[in-house]
Amino acid sequence: MEAVSLAPAAPPVTRRGTALLVLALVAVALNLRGPIVAITPVLDTVGADLAIGAATAGLVTGLPVLCFALATPLASLLLARAGLERGVLIALGALLVGTLVRSAGGLEAVVVGTIVIGIAITVGNVAVPVVVGRDVDPRRAGLVLGGYTAALNVGSMITLSFTVPLTAALGWRAALAVWGGLAVVAAGVWWLGTRGSARRAAAAGPPDEGTDGGPVWWRRPVVWALTIGFGGQAFSYYGVTTWLPLLLHDELGMDPAAAGVSASVFQVAAVAGAFGVPVLLRLFPGPLPALLAVCACWAALPLGLLLAPALWPVWCALGGVAQGGGFTVVFAMVVRAARGPAEARRMSALVQGGGYLVAATGPAVVGAVHEATATWTAPLLVVLGAVAVLTVAGSAAARAS
Known part of the structure:
Protein backbone atom coordinates (compact mmCIF):
# COMPACT_ATOMS: atom_id res chain seq x y z
CA MET A 1 0.00 0.00 0.00
CA PRO A 206 12.58 19.42 7.49
CA PRO A 207 15.02 19.14 4.59
CA ASP A 208 15.82 15.62 3.51
CA GLU A 209 19.31 14.80 4.75
CA GLY A 210 19.45 11.50 2.89
CA THR A 211 21.03 10.78 -0.45
CA ASP A 212 18.85 7.91 -1.67
CA GLY A 213 21.53 5.35 -0.91
CA GLY A 214 24.17 7.20 -2.91
CA PRO A 215 27.66 8.05 -1.71
CA VAL A 216 28.17 10.47 1.16
CA TRP A 217 28.14 13.96 -0.34
CA TRP A 218 31.78 14.81 0.30
CA ARG A 219 32.96 11.54 -1.27
CA ARG A 220 31.39 12.38 -4.61
CA PRO A 221 34.08 13.17 -7.24
CA VAL A 222 31.97 16.03 -8.64
CA VAL A 223 32.19 17.90 -5.32
CA TRP A 224 35.98 17.90 -5.33
CA ALA A 225 36.18 18.64 -9.05
CA LEU A 226 33.99 21.71 -8.51
CA THR A 227 36.08 22.79 -5.51
CA ILE A 228 39.35 22.51 -7.46
CA GLY A 229 37.82 24.18 -10.51
CA PHE A 230 36.48 27.10 -8.49
CA GLY A 231 39.93 27.43 -6.91
CA GLY A 232 41.40 27.98 -10.38
CA GLN A 233 38.65 30.48 -11.23
CA ALA A 234 38.99 32.48 -8.00
CA PHE A 235 42.82 32.42 -8.03
CA SER A 236 42.79 33.86 -11.55
CA TYR A 237 40.26 36.54 -10.64
CA TYR A 238 42.02 37.86 -7.55
CA GLY A 239 45.48 37.56 -9.07
CA VAL A 240 44.45 39.55 -12.15
CA THR A 241 42.34 42.09 -10.24
CA THR A 242 45.21 42.95 -7.91
CA TRP A 243 48.00 43.31 -10.46
CA LEU A 244 46.37 44.28 -13.78
CA PRO A 245 46.71 48.08 -13.23
CA LEU A 246 50.45 47.75 -12.48
CA LEU A 247 50.93 45.42 -15.43
CA LEU A 248 49.33 47.91 -17.80
CA HIS A 249 51.46 50.68 -16.31
CA ASP A 250 54.70 48.69 -16.70
CA GLU A 251 54.06 47.16 -20.11
CA LEU A 252 52.25 50.00 -21.90
CA GLY A 253 53.53 53.07 -20.06
CA MET A 254 50.11 54.11 -18.76
CA ASP A 255 50.09 56.48 -15.83
CA PRO A 256 48.68 54.84 -12.67
CA ALA A 257 45.32 56.63 -12.87
CA ALA A 258 44.77 55.64 -16.50
CA ALA A 259 45.88 52.07 -15.80
CA GLY A 260 43.34 51.81 -12.97
CA VAL A 261 40.53 53.06 -15.18
CA SER A 262 41.60 50.76 -18.01
CA ALA A 263 41.54 47.75 -15.71
CA SER A 264 37.88 48.49 -14.99
CA VAL A 265 37.13 46.97 -18.42
CA PHE A 266 37.91 43.62 -16.78
CA GLN A 267 35.26 44.28 -14.13
CA VAL A 268 32.55 45.77 -16.34
CA ALA A 269 32.71 42.97 -18.94
CA ALA A 270 31.76 40.45 -16.24
CA VAL A 271 28.13 41.45 -16.74
CA ALA A 272 28.24 40.08 -20.30
CA GLY A 273 29.63 36.78 -19.05
CA ALA A 274 27.09 36.55 -16.27
CA PHE A 275 24.21 36.76 -18.75
CA GLY A 276 25.92 35.00 -21.66
CA VAL A 277 26.64 31.74 -19.85
CA PRO A 278 22.96 31.09 -19.01
CA VAL A 279 22.19 31.35 -22.73
CA LEU A 280 24.74 28.61 -23.41
CA LEU A 281 23.32 26.54 -20.56
CA ARG A 282 19.89 26.75 -22.18
CA LEU A 283 21.17 25.95 -25.69
CA PHE A 284 23.12 22.82 -24.78
CA PRO A 285 21.99 19.78 -22.79
CA GLY A 286 24.95 19.91 -20.41
CA PRO A 287 27.25 22.58 -18.90
CA LEU A 288 30.45 21.46 -20.69
CA PRO A 289 30.18 23.82 -23.73
CA ALA A 290 29.57 26.81 -21.43
CA LEU A 291 32.51 25.79 -19.24
CA LEU A 292 34.85 25.44 -22.24
CA ALA A 293 33.76 28.82 -23.64
CA VAL A 294 34.54 30.43 -20.28
CA CYS A 295 37.98 28.77 -20.15
CA ALA A 296 38.78 29.91 -23.71
CA CYS A 297 37.96 33.50 -22.79
CA TRP A 298 40.02 33.20 -19.59
CA ALA A 299 43.03 31.87 -21.51
CA ALA A 300 42.80 34.75 -23.99
CA LEU A 301 43.67 37.26 -21.23
CA PRO A 302 47.17 36.07 -20.24
CA LEU A 303 48.01 34.80 -23.74
CA GLY A 304 46.85 38.04 -25.37
CA LEU A 305 48.79 40.24 -22.94
CA LEU A 306 51.88 38.14 -23.61
CA LEU A 307 51.61 38.05 -27.41
CA ALA A 308 49.83 41.30 -28.35
CA PRO A 309 49.70 43.65 -25.32
CA ALA A 310 48.63 46.62 -27.47
CA LEU A 311 45.24 44.93 -27.86
CA TRP A 312 44.73 44.96 -24.08
CA PRO A 313 41.09 46.18 -24.29
CA VAL A 314 40.15 43.01 -26.17
CA TRP A 315 41.97 40.71 -23.77
CA CYS A 316 40.65 42.49 -20.67
CA ALA A 317 37.11 42.34 -22.02
CA LEU A 318 37.40 38.62 -22.76
CA GLY A 319 38.87 38.02 -19.31
CA GLY A 320 36.03 39.98 -17.78
CA VAL A 321 33.46 37.88 -19.65
CA ALA A 322 35.25 34.80 -18.33
CA GLN A 323 35.35 35.87 -14.69
CA GLY A 324 31.62 36.69 -14.68
CA GLY A 325 30.70 33.58 -16.64
CA GLY A 326 33.01 31.32 -14.65
CA PHE A 327 31.29 32.05 -11.36
CA THR A 328 27.91 31.48 -12.97
CA VAL A 329 28.76 28.16 -14.62
CA VAL A 330 30.46 26.71 -11.52
CA PHE A 331 27.49 27.39 -9.28
CA ALA A 332 25.03 26.32 -11.94
CA MET A 333 26.84 22.96 -11.73
CA VAL A 334 26.58 23.02 -7.92
CA VAL A 335 22.82 23.51 -8.22
CA ARG A 336 22.63 20.79 -10.86
CA ALA A 337 24.70 18.23 -8.94
CA ALA A 338 23.21 18.69 -5.45
CA ARG A 339 20.71 16.02 -4.36
CA GLY A 340 18.64 18.28 -2.11
CA PRO A 341 18.84 21.57 -0.18
CA ALA A 342 20.99 20.17 2.64
CA GLU A 343 23.55 18.81 0.21
CA ALA A 344 23.45 22.02 -1.83
CA ARG A 345 24.29 24.02 1.31
CA ARG A 346 27.22 21.76 2.16
CA MET A 347 28.51 21.68 -1.40
CA SER A 348 28.25 25.45 -1.72
CA ALA A 349 30.18 25.86 1.54
CA LEU A 350 32.94 23.43 0.54
CA VAL A 351 33.33 24.72 -3.02
CA GLN A 352 33.54 28.33 -1.86
CA GLY A 353 35.61 27.62 1.23
CA GLY A 354 38.21 25.64 -0.69
CA GLY A 355 38.15 27.96 -3.70
CA TYR A 356 38.55 31.16 -1.72
CA LEU A 357 41.32 29.61 0.38
CA VAL A 358 43.24 29.15 -2.87
CA ALA A 359 42.15 32.60 -4.08
CA ALA A 360 43.59 34.28 -0.98
CA THR A 361 47.05 33.23 -2.17
CA GLY A 362 46.54 34.59 -5.69
CA PRO A 363 47.71 38.19 -5.22
CA ALA A 364 50.71 37.10 -3.14
CA VAL A 365 51.80 34.34 -5.54
CA VAL A 366 51.46 36.45 -8.66
CA GLY A 367 53.22 39.37 -6.95
CA ALA A 368 56.06 37.16 -5.66
CA VAL A 369 56.65 35.66 -9.11
CA HIS A 370 56.73 39.16 -10.62
CA GLU A 371 59.19 40.34 -7.99
CA ALA A 372 61.43 37.29 -8.48
CA THR A 373 61.52 37.54 -12.29
CA ALA A 374 61.21 41.33 -12.74
CA THR A 375 58.90 40.68 -15.71
CA TRP A 376 55.21 39.98 -16.27
CA THR A 377 55.75 36.88 -18.43
CA ALA A 378 56.00 34.37 -15.59
CA PRO A 379 53.07 35.85 -13.59
CA LEU A 380 50.85 35.64 -16.67
CA LEU A 381 51.91 32.02 -17.15
CA VAL A 382 50.92 31.38 -13.52
CA VAL A 383 47.44 32.76 -14.28
CA LEU A 384 47.31 30.59 -17.40
CA GLY A 385 48.15 27.58 -15.22
CA ALA A 386 45.25 28.41 -12.90
CA VAL A 387 42.97 28.61 -15.96
CA ALA A 388 44.22 25.16 -16.99
CA VAL A 389 43.22 23.85 -13.55
CA LEU A 390 39.74 25.32 -14.02
CA THR A 391 39.53 23.71 -17.47
CA VAL A 392 40.51 20.21 -16.39
CA ALA A 393 38.62 20.09 -13.08
CA GLY A 394 35.61 21.97 -14.44
CA SER A 395 35.33 19.64 -17.44
CA ALA A 396 35.37 16.64 -15.12
CA ALA A 397 32.64 18.21 -13.00
CA ALA A 398 30.58 19.12 -16.08
CA ARG A 399 30.64 15.50 -17.29
CA ALA A 400 29.63 14.23 -13.84
CA SER A 401 26.89 16.77 -13.04
Whole structure:
Protein backbone atom coordinates (compact mmCIF):
# COMPACT_ATOMS: atom_id res chain seq x y z
CA MET A 1 0.00 0.00 0.00
CA GLU A 2 1.38 3.40 -0.98
CA ALA A 3 2.17 5.69 1.95
CA VAL A 4 0.11 8.85 2.22
CA SER A 5 1.90 12.03 3.27
CA LEU A 6 0.19 13.91 6.08
CA ALA A 7 2.29 17.05 5.52
CA PRO A 8 0.42 20.02 4.11
CA ALA A 9 0.99 20.72 0.46
CA ALA A 10 3.61 23.38 -0.19
CA PRO A 11 2.15 26.54 -1.75
CA PRO A 12 2.99 26.71 -5.46
CA VAL A 13 5.56 29.22 -6.69
CA THR A 14 3.68 31.98 -8.48
CA ARG A 15 5.14 34.18 -11.19
CA ARG A 16 4.91 37.17 -8.84
CA GLY A 17 6.62 35.17 -6.12
CA THR A 18 9.47 34.22 -8.46
CA ALA A 19 9.92 37.85 -9.52
CA LEU A 20 10.06 38.98 -5.90
CA LEU A 21 12.56 36.25 -5.08
CA VAL A 22 14.82 37.28 -7.97
CA LEU A 23 14.60 40.91 -6.84
CA ALA A 24 15.55 39.82 -3.33
CA LEU A 25 18.57 37.88 -4.62
CA VAL A 26 19.71 40.89 -6.64
CA ALA A 27 19.31 43.20 -3.63
CA VAL A 28 21.44 40.88 -1.51
CA ALA A 29 24.04 40.53 -4.26
CA LEU A 30 24.54 44.31 -4.37
CA ASN A 31 25.88 43.98 -0.81
CA LEU A 32 28.17 40.98 -1.29
CA ARG A 33 31.16 42.74 -2.89
CA GLY A 34 30.53 46.48 -2.63
CA PRO A 35 31.38 46.86 1.09
CA ILE A 36 34.72 45.12 0.49
CA VAL A 37 35.88 47.22 -2.46
CA ALA A 38 34.44 50.49 -1.10
CA ILE A 39 37.58 51.13 0.93
CA THR A 40 40.05 50.50 -1.92
CA PRO A 41 39.79 53.87 -3.74
CA VAL A 42 40.36 55.76 -0.45
CA LEU A 43 43.02 53.49 1.03
CA ASP A 44 45.61 56.27 0.88
CA THR A 45 43.31 58.59 2.81
CA VAL A 46 42.48 55.91 5.37
CA GLY A 47 46.15 54.97 5.71
CA ALA A 48 47.21 58.58 6.29
CA ASP A 49 44.47 59.14 8.87
CA LEU A 50 45.25 55.95 10.78
CA ALA A 51 49.04 56.24 10.29
CA ILE A 52 49.39 52.77 8.75
CA GLY A 53 51.59 51.60 5.90
CA ALA A 54 50.74 50.03 2.58
CA ALA A 55 51.35 46.50 3.87
CA THR A 56 48.84 46.93 6.70
CA ALA A 57 46.34 48.52 4.33
CA GLY A 58 46.75 45.58 1.96
CA LEU A 59 46.09 43.18 4.83
CA VAL A 60 42.81 44.96 5.53
CA THR A 61 41.66 44.56 1.93
CA GLY A 62 42.66 40.88 1.91
CA LEU A 63 40.87 39.93 5.13
CA PRO A 64 37.42 39.40 3.56
CA VAL A 65 38.77 36.83 1.08
CA LEU A 66 40.29 34.89 3.97
CA CYS A 67 36.92 35.09 5.71
CA PHE A 68 35.29 33.63 2.60
CA ALA A 69 37.58 30.63 2.99
CA LEU A 70 37.70 30.19 6.76
CA ALA A 71 34.18 31.19 7.78
CA THR A 72 32.26 28.87 5.44
CA PRO A 73 31.73 26.18 8.11
CA LEU A 74 30.26 28.84 10.41
CA ALA A 75 28.07 30.12 7.58
CA SER A 76 26.82 26.64 6.76
CA LEU A 77 26.05 25.97 10.44
CA LEU A 78 24.14 29.25 10.79
CA LEU A 79 22.05 28.50 7.69
CA ALA A 80 21.34 24.97 8.94
CA ARG A 81 20.20 26.22 12.35
CA ALA A 82 18.40 29.44 11.41
CA GLY A 83 17.19 28.49 7.93
CA LEU A 84 18.07 30.22 4.68
CA GLU A 85 15.65 33.10 5.06
CA ARG A 86 16.52 34.09 8.63
CA GLY A 87 20.19 33.28 8.12
CA VAL A 88 20.52 35.84 5.32
CA LEU A 89 18.64 38.44 7.39
CA ILE A 90 21.06 37.85 10.26
CA ALA A 91 23.96 38.22 7.83
CA LEU A 92 22.61 41.52 6.49
CA GLY A 93 22.26 42.79 10.06
CA ALA A 94 25.86 41.77 10.77
CA LEU A 95 26.95 43.46 7.54
CA LEU A 96 25.38 46.71 8.70
CA VAL A 97 27.08 46.42 12.10
CA GLY A 98 30.45 45.64 10.52
CA THR A 99 30.15 48.60 8.13
CA LEU A 100 29.42 50.99 11.01
CA VAL A 101 32.15 49.57 13.26
CA ARG A 102 34.72 49.90 10.45
CA SER A 103 34.02 53.63 10.32
CA ALA A 104 33.86 54.24 14.07
CA GLY A 105 37.41 54.11 15.40
CA GLY A 106 41.06 53.42 14.74
CA LEU A 107 42.86 50.50 13.11
CA GLU A 108 41.37 47.98 15.55
CA ALA A 109 37.85 49.05 14.61
CA VAL A 110 38.70 48.86 10.91
CA VAL A 111 40.05 45.32 11.30
CA VAL A 112 37.16 44.09 13.47
CA GLY A 113 34.56 45.70 11.21
CA THR A 114 36.20 44.22 8.11
CA ILE A 115 36.20 40.73 9.64
CA VAL A 116 32.51 41.04 10.54
CA ILE A 117 31.79 42.21 6.99
CA GLY A 118 33.71 39.24 5.56
CA ILE A 119 31.86 36.70 7.71
CA ALA A 120 28.48 38.25 6.91
CA ILE A 121 29.19 38.18 3.18
CA THR A 122 30.31 34.55 3.47
CA VAL A 123 26.83 33.62 4.70
CA GLY A 124 25.28 35.26 1.65
CA ASN A 125 27.79 33.59 -0.68
CA VAL A 126 26.82 30.16 0.64
CA ALA A 127 23.07 30.80 0.83
CA VAL A 128 22.31 32.15 -2.63
CA PRO A 129 23.08 29.03 -4.72
CA VAL A 130 21.04 26.96 -2.26
CA VAL A 131 18.04 29.30 -2.54
CA VAL A 132 18.28 29.24 -6.33
CA GLY A 133 18.45 25.45 -6.39
CA ARG A 134 15.52 25.11 -4.01
CA ASP A 135 13.11 27.77 -5.26
CA VAL A 136 13.89 28.51 -8.91
CA ASP A 137 12.76 26.44 -11.89
CA PRO A 138 15.84 24.47 -13.05
CA ARG A 139 15.35 25.82 -16.56
CA ARG A 140 15.81 29.37 -15.23
CA ALA A 141 18.42 28.69 -12.55
CA GLY A 142 21.33 29.63 -14.81
CA LEU A 143 19.70 32.93 -15.77
CA VAL A 144 18.98 33.80 -12.14
CA LEU A 145 22.56 32.96 -11.15
CA GLY A 146 23.71 35.16 -14.02
CA GLY A 147 21.62 38.05 -12.71
CA TYR A 148 23.07 37.46 -9.25
CA THR A 149 26.64 37.47 -10.61
CA ALA A 150 25.97 40.64 -12.59
CA ALA A 151 24.59 42.31 -9.47
CA LEU A 152 27.81 41.45 -7.59
CA ASN A 153 29.75 43.48 -10.15
CA VAL A 154 27.18 46.28 -10.26
CA GLY A 155 27.45 46.60 -6.47
CA SER A 156 31.23 46.90 -6.79
CA MET A 157 30.93 49.52 -9.53
CA ILE A 158 28.47 51.60 -7.50
CA THR A 159 30.68 51.75 -4.43
CA LEU A 160 33.86 52.32 -6.45
CA SER A 161 32.22 55.16 -8.36
CA PHE A 162 30.75 57.08 -5.45
CA THR A 163 33.03 56.48 -2.46
CA VAL A 164 35.63 59.04 -3.59
CA PRO A 165 33.17 61.93 -4.11
CA LEU A 166 31.41 61.01 -0.86
CA THR A 167 34.77 61.08 0.91
CA ALA A 168 35.51 64.52 -0.51
CA ALA A 169 32.18 65.77 0.82
CA LEU A 170 31.80 63.86 4.09
CA GLY A 171 35.15 62.30 5.01
CA TRP A 172 36.11 58.64 4.60
CA ARG A 173 34.34 57.42 7.73
CA ALA A 174 30.92 58.72 6.74
CA ALA A 175 31.50 57.75 3.10
CA LEU A 176 32.07 54.12 4.07
CA ALA A 177 29.25 54.11 6.62
CA VAL A 178 26.75 55.29 3.99
CA TRP A 179 26.93 51.91 2.26
CA GLY A 180 25.32 50.30 5.28
CA GLY A 181 22.07 51.73 3.92
CA LEU A 182 22.20 49.20 1.09
CA ALA A 183 22.13 46.39 3.66
CA VAL A 184 19.03 47.90 5.28
CA VAL A 185 17.25 48.12 1.92
CA ALA A 186 18.31 44.59 1.01
CA ALA A 187 17.00 43.23 4.31
CA GLY A 188 13.56 44.69 3.59
CA VAL A 189 13.50 43.39 0.02
CA TRP A 190 14.76 39.98 1.15
CA TRP A 191 12.03 39.70 3.79
CA LEU A 192 9.34 40.56 1.24
CA GLY A 193 10.80 38.35 -1.49
CA THR A 194 11.33 35.22 0.60
CA ARG A 195 8.15 35.07 2.68
CA GLY A 196 6.69 32.59 0.21
CA SER A 197 9.91 30.55 0.24
CA ALA A 198 9.79 30.32 4.02
CA ARG A 199 6.17 29.12 3.93
CA ARG A 200 7.00 26.50 1.30
CA ALA A 201 9.99 25.28 3.31
CA ALA A 202 7.85 25.02 6.44
CA ALA A 203 5.09 23.18 4.57
CA ALA A 204 7.57 20.73 3.11
CA GLY A 205 8.93 19.86 6.55
CA PRO A 206 12.58 19.42 7.49
CA PRO A 207 15.02 19.14 4.59
CA ASP A 208 15.82 15.62 3.51
CA GLU A 209 19.31 14.80 4.75
CA GLY A 210 19.45 11.50 2.89
CA THR A 211 21.03 10.78 -0.45
CA ASP A 212 18.85 7.91 -1.67
CA GLY A 213 21.53 5.35 -0.91
CA GLY A 214 24.17 7.20 -2.91
CA PRO A 215 27.66 8.05 -1.71
CA VAL A 216 28.17 10.47 1.16
CA TRP A 217 28.14 13.96 -0.34
CA TRP A 218 31.78 14.81 0.30
CA ARG A 219 32.96 11.54 -1.27
CA ARG A 220 31.39 12.38 -4.61
CA PRO A 221 34.08 13.17 -7.24
CA VAL A 222 31.97 16.03 -8.64
CA VAL A 223 32.19 17.90 -5.32
CA TRP A 224 35.98 17.90 -5.33
CA ALA A 225 36.18 18.64 -9.05
CA LEU A 226 33.99 21.71 -8.51
CA THR A 227 36.08 22.79 -5.51
CA ILE A 228 39.35 22.51 -7.46
CA GLY A 229 37.82 24.18 -10.51
CA PHE A 230 36.48 27.10 -8.49
CA GLY A 231 39.93 27.43 -6.91
CA GLY A 232 41.40 27.98 -10.38
CA GLN A 233 38.65 30.48 -11.23
CA ALA A 234 38.99 32.48 -8.00
CA PHE A 235 42.82 32.42 -8.03
CA SER A 236 42.79 33.86 -11.55
CA TYR A 237 40.26 36.54 -10.64
CA TYR A 238 42.02 37.86 -7.55
CA GLY A 239 45.48 37.56 -9.07
CA VAL A 240 44.45 39.55 -12.15
CA THR A 241 42.34 42.09 -10.24
CA THR A 242 45.21 42.95 -7.91
CA TRP A 243 48.00 43.31 -10.46
CA LEU A 244 46.37 44.28 -13.78
CA PRO A 245 46.71 48.08 -13.23
CA LEU A 246 50.45 47.75 -12.48
CA LEU A 247 50.93 45.42 -15.43
CA LEU A 248 49.33 47.91 -17.80
CA HIS A 249 51.46 50.68 -16.31
CA ASP A 250 54.70 48.69 -16.70
CA GLU A 251 54.06 47.16 -20.11
CA LEU A 252 52.25 50.00 -21.90
CA GLY A 253 53.53 53.07 -20.06
CA MET A 254 50.11 54.11 -18.76
CA ASP A 255 50.09 56.48 -15.83
CA PRO A 256 48.68 54.84 -12.67
CA ALA A 257 45.32 56.63 -12.87
CA ALA A 258 44.77 55.64 -16.50
CA ALA A 259 45.88 52.07 -15.80
CA GLY A 260 43.34 51.81 -12.97
CA VAL A 261 40.53 53.06 -15.18
CA SER A 262 41.60 50.76 -18.01
CA ALA A 263 41.54 47.75 -15.71
CA SER A 264 37.88 48.49 -14.99
CA VAL A 265 37.13 46.97 -18.42
CA PHE A 266 37.91 43.62 -16.78
CA GLN A 267 35.26 44.28 -14.13
CA VAL A 268 32.55 45.77 -16.34
CA ALA A 269 32.71 42.97 -18.94
CA ALA A 270 31.76 40.45 -16.24
CA VAL A 271 28.13 41.45 -16.74
CA ALA A 272 28.24 40.08 -20.30
CA GLY A 273 29.63 36.78 -19.05
CA ALA A 274 27.09 36.55 -16.27
CA PHE A 275 24.21 36.76 -18.75
CA GLY A 276 25.92 35.00 -21.66
CA VAL A 277 26.64 31.74 -19.85
CA PRO A 278 22.96 31.09 -19.01
CA VAL A 279 22.19 31.35 -22.73
CA LEU A 280 24.74 28.61 -23.41
CA LEU A 281 23.32 26.54 -20.56
CA ARG A 282 19.89 26.75 -22.18
CA LEU A 283 21.17 25.95 -25.69
CA PHE A 284 23.12 22.82 -24.78
CA PRO A 285 21.99 19.78 -22.79
CA GLY A 286 24.95 19.91 -20.41
CA PRO A 287 27.25 22.58 -18.90
CA LEU A 288 30.45 21.46 -20.69
CA PRO A 289 30.18 23.82 -23.73
CA ALA A 290 29.57 26.81 -21.43
CA LEU A 291 32.51 25.79 -19.24
CA LEU A 292 34.85 25.44 -22.24
CA ALA A 293 33.76 28.82 -23.64
CA VAL A 294 34.54 30.43 -20.28
CA CYS A 295 37.98 28.77 -20.15
CA ALA A 296 38.78 29.91 -23.71
CA CYS A 297 37.96 33.50 -22.79
CA TRP A 298 40.02 33.20 -19.59
CA ALA A 299 43.03 31.87 -21.51
CA ALA A 300 42.80 34.75 -23.99
CA LEU A 301 43.67 37.26 -21.23
CA PRO A 302 47.17 36.07 -20.24
CA LEU A 303 48.01 34.80 -23.74
CA GLY A 304 46.85 38.04 -25.37
CA LEU A 305 48.79 40.24 -22.94
CA LEU A 306 51.88 38.14 -23.61
CA LEU A 307 51.61 38.05 -27.41
CA ALA A 308 49.83 41.30 -28.35
CA PRO A 309 49.70 43.65 -25.32
CA ALA A 310 48.63 46.62 -27.47
CA LEU A 311 45.24 44.93 -27.86
CA TRP A 312 44.73 44.96 -24.08
CA PRO A 313 41.09 46.18 -24.29
CA VAL A 314 40.15 43.01 -26.17
CA TRP A 315 41.97 40.71 -23.77
CA CYS A 316 40.65 42.49 -20.67
CA ALA A 317 37.11 42.34 -22.02
CA LEU A 318 37.40 38.62 -22.76
CA GLY A 319 38.87 38.02 -19.31
CA GLY A 320 36.03 39.98 -17.78
CA VAL A 321 33.46 37.88 -19.65
CA ALA A 322 35.25 34.80 -18.33
CA GLN A 323 35.35 35.87 -14.69
CA GLY A 324 31.62 36.69 -14.68
CA GLY A 325 30.70 33.58 -16.64
CA GLY A 326 33.01 31.32 -14.65
CA PHE A 327 31.29 32.05 -11.36
CA THR A 328 27.91 31.48 -12.97
CA VAL A 329 28.76 28.16 -14.62
CA VAL A 330 30.46 26.71 -11.52
CA PHE A 331 27.49 27.39 -9.28
CA ALA A 332 25.03 26.32 -11.94
CA MET A 333 26.84 22.96 -11.73
CA VAL A 334 26.58 23.02 -7.92
CA VAL A 335 22.82 23.51 -8.22
CA ARG A 336 22.63 20.79 -10.86
CA ALA A 337 24.70 18.23 -8.94
CA ALA A 338 23.21 18.69 -5.45
CA ARG A 339 20.71 16.02 -4.36
CA GLY A 340 18.64 18.28 -2.11
CA PRO A 341 18.84 21.57 -0.18
CA ALA A 342 20.99 20.17 2.64
CA GLU A 343 23.55 18.81 0.21
CA ALA A 344 23.45 22.02 -1.83
CA ARG A 345 24.29 24.02 1.31
CA ARG A 346 27.22 21.76 2.16
CA MET A 347 28.51 21.68 -1.40
CA SER A 348 28.25 25.45 -1.72
CA ALA A 349 30.18 25.86 1.54
CA LEU A 350 32.94 23.43 0.54
CA VAL A 351 33.33 24.72 -3.02
CA GLN A 352 33.54 28.33 -1.86
CA GLY A 353 35.61 27.62 1.23
CA GLY A 354 38.21 25.64 -0.69
CA GLY A 355 38.15 27.96 -3.70
CA TYR A 356 38.55 31.16 -1.72
CA LEU A 357 41.32 29.61 0.38
CA VAL A 358 43.24 29.15 -2.87
CA ALA A 359 42.15 32.60 -4.08
CA ALA A 360 43.59 34.28 -0.98
CA THR A 361 47.05 33.23 -2.17
CA GLY A 362 46.54 34.59 -5.69
CA PRO A 363 47.71 38.19 -5.22
CA ALA A 364 50.71 37.10 -3.14
CA VAL A 365 51.80 34.34 -5.54
CA VAL A 366 51.46 36.45 -8.66
CA GLY A 367 53.22 39.37 -6.95
CA ALA A 368 56.06 37.16 -5.66
CA VAL A 369 56.65 35.66 -9.11
CA HIS A 370 56.73 39.16 -10.62
CA GLU A 371 59.19 40.34 -7.99
CA ALA A 372 61.43 37.29 -8.48
CA THR A 373 61.52 37.54 -12.29
CA ALA A 374 61.21 41.33 -12.74
CA THR A 375 58.90 40.68 -15.71
CA TRP A 376 55.21 39.98 -16.27
CA THR A 377 55.75 36.88 -18.43
CA ALA A 378 56.00 34.37 -15.59
CA PRO A 379 53.07 35.85 -13.59
CA LEU A 380 50.85 35.64 -16.67
CA LEU A 381 51.91 32.02 -17.15
CA VAL A 382 50.92 31.38 -13.52
CA VAL A 383 47.44 32.76 -14.28
CA LEU A 384 47.31 30.59 -17.40
CA GLY A 385 48.15 27.58 -15.22
CA ALA A 386 45.25 28.41 -12.90
CA VAL A 387 42.97 28.61 -15.96
CA ALA A 388 44.22 25.16 -16.99
CA VAL A 389 43.22 23.85 -13.55
CA LEU A 390 39.74 25.32 -14.02
CA THR A 391 39.53 23.71 -17.47
CA VAL A 392 40.51 20.21 -16.39
CA ALA A 393 38.62 20.09 -13.08
CA GLY A 394 35.61 21.97 -14.44
CA SER A 395 35.33 19.64 -17.44
CA ALA A 396 35.37 16.64 -15.12
CA ALA A 397 32.64 18.21 -13.00
CA ALA A 398 30.58 19.12 -16.08
CA ARG A 399 30.64 15.50 -17.29
CA ALA A 400 29.63 14.23 -13.84
CA SER A 401 26.89 16.77 -13.04
